[in-house]
Amino acid sequence: MSAYDELMAFQRETEALGQVMGRLGWDQETVMPPGAAEQRAEEMAALDGVLHRRRTDPRIGEWLEAARPESAEAERQLHKIRHRFERTRRVPEKLSAALARTTSLAHRIWAEARATDDYALFAPKLAEVLGLAREKAAALSEDGNLYNALLDDYEPGATEAELEAMFGALRPRLVALRERVMGSDREVPRLGWRFDEAGQLALSTELARAFGYDSAHGRIDKAVHPFSSGSGLDVRITTRTVPEDPFNCFFSTIHEVGHACYEQGIDAAYLLTPLGRGVSMGVHESQSRIYENQLGRSRAFTGWLFGRMRDTFGDFGIGDGETFYAVANRCAPGFIRTEADEVHYNLHVLLRFDLERDLIAGRLEVPDLPEAWNARFEADFGLKVDRPSNGVLQDVHWSEALFGYFPTYTLGNVYAGCLHAALRRDVPDLDAHLARGVTAPATAWLREKVQRYGGLYEPRDVITRATGEAPGEGPLLDYLDAKFGEIYGV
């Protein structure tokens, strides 16, 4: 066997073990008996140890040195392996273990602090996590910018400067749109009805199928928080139901189907290789968001959904498709990011992006974080945060040291905007299909242009190749202005 083949065989086993780790996570959130948590933690820690030892195995260095790739794809596989190997090695074992231990503890304390609305309980642990994250960033940094070093875990190649420029252009137009919408005198009602769980789950499964989710290589279960999990031939999603809010179920299913279809759509030749997973969190989120919003919440598709909901639940008090479309896109400021509409969502993310950069750069201290959060929130949303669980304690990310993760949500929306503009150009009659509940012309386009490549190209390049131009915030803003300007008559 050549060094390349040996390396890839070793890597393939590591990828397979990584999938096992993902499956344990799935199991934990869906079917695990309540009393098994303690044992599960040991199982996952043991497997994590195995993965860590494999990822730092010195033979990888030798194989990388000796490997002679014979194709551009092989070159790219090596690049991905080398990049990961070097980053893993640069973090001292002791720091890595401290991060694992501290985030595990911090996660539990965060959950307790959120439940009891007690930021002071969480603050000391967050300060510890932040300190370790900064240490890690310093160990990884190539250009002296700590935030860039962290970003790379989620969005390889992205930089703070580039995101700052993009988000800086995004923010004023978003704020302006939000103000117009909030100033509108058009009243969009909420759904005022209870929708039975069986009906929601049946329609949710129908939606997953309509968006191309392949159930032969996945399954749908209920979980407290919807998620997608796994790559290759086993990509599972979860959903949830809320009696008075079936959109929560339907659009989170479509969102997770977007993630899952990305994984399911990757070229089978990349199975269990570094190219066999979505290339970045941003590109991943572009798929989930375009499925959920640009397609799922479009006028055409909601027209079809309105009919299916009437078939399933009977008359639920909305008389026509136009009203239903507005209801499905209703805008209102709220405290919680994950419940935000398309207009407000990115403002939630930008707030976190700015605050976490300040934390990492040392411009903001942990004790001062709630005040900074609340001030910014009131300025952006016109609402006073009433308690920490509606503010700084709402998201899990920082307790897990995921600094650099948040911006990928907005980057995903920006990418979705670019892809959507190109898709509409390439498939001019898309609405005629969506109006019949048929998404195939869109999902096939996304598979062809984005999904099948997996990790073959750099994230930005995936979007550039798919759309013919470098990604920017313009298309997303144009889309939002047009859509919400029309719905709210502003």
Add this chain to the structure above:
Amino acid sequence: MSAYDELMAFQRETEALGQVMGRLGWDQETVMPPGAAEQRAEEMAALDGVLHRRRTDPRIGEWLEAARPESAEAERQLHKIRHRFERTRRVPEKLSAALARTTSLAHRIWAEARATDDYALFAPKLAEVLGLAREKAAALSEDGNLYNALLDDYEPGATEAELEAMFGALRPRLVALRERVMGSDREVPRLGWRFDEAGQLALSTELARAFGYDSAHGRIDKAVHPFSSGSGLDVRITTRTVPEDPFNCFFSTIHEVGHACYEQGIDAAYLLTPLGRGVSMGVHESQSRIYENQLGRSRAFTGWLFGRMRDTFGDFGIGDGETFYAVANRCAPGFIRTEADEVHYNLHVLLRFDLERDLIAGRLEVPDLPEAWNARFEADFGLKVDRPSNGVLQDVHWSEALFGYFPTYTLGNVYAGCLHAALRRDVPDLDAHLARGVTAPATAWLREKVQRYGGLYEPRDVITRATGEAPGEGPLLDYLDAKFGEIYGV
């Protein structure tokens, strides 16, 4: 850390990874998407490689050498680790890999051969598996007896000679009982009714609870073949339903609950250690069989079950508890071991025990196996085997090289007989509880006398300590004679 502590920490991780492997097996049989099999095989192979490397890690030898156990329990932990380590190391890597590869292929070919009733398709692969099993036995054997070397994987300490003596005493009395029962003119009807699945599953769950299954540390799912899986804090079982045969569902649930309660009942101090699992297949089977048969099919308990079935399904054509008791214990010769009644079951096992010893000893060749099987079957059961799937191809074991496994089924029944006699002596009013669906006096006795010890004592010693005398076939035979003599009036 002392050498002992280091070894135990290493072992704990290995045990945790072994649990992960078990969970993958559970997932595969219950919830895995149909198209995921190929990837799952790679995931399991990768994890198996990790486990094999850990189990043969040379550091184990060093730790064993240096460890100074400070208690009898620590001594026993070391004994278990040493025994496993030495056996694993004695099988050459190449042979171990050949066995894994060949049995994996043989399993698939066996399934195809069984489905098409084509023994000739399976025979060459079986011959290969047998050859490798003999090689493995030769590598492991300490006394020149190949079969003993294989037995040790399933029933540590058991010997062919001892089992031969025990089963030799069992067989004539079983045959005599069978003949009396078959000669009886008492007619025991079958259930002639269809029982809806929801009712079966609900009552099955109730039975699991009644027998002490702890759902906080386990769950019940449907699978093609019922099984129990996992140790410690996560012990899952499966069941199945057949519309016209609810006993299939109920008694296989109770059987698996017996296995699961053994694992759940082990002293929590042994979690994720070599003592934290049932000590042998024979003792495991003693728990499943005493739950299923001596308790579950007792007159007292079936009286309660009869009432619960009438509550659940209404009148199903059986008028009284006495008839119901006979129906639940109906005897009839049949081709399939797993469907056999208590009188016939061990005759199925003894047939396999004798044939597989002949195969391992080289007294019987693979091409001659069906003829030997069919002749023995006709002699024992008075039935001509009509096709290989009703004969030599019915069981999976030999395709997986599990020679030495079969006798543990009958050993389990023998142990169950011993335990049952002691239990009746210690809890004289047991039937009064069982008649109300209360099994706690029996299950608590079994937990106290057997289950909590896990791997602390040798299998035979577990039974001796629980009953006060060395295990023998007498109590099982007395129980069978009395029970079926009465039901059939013979």
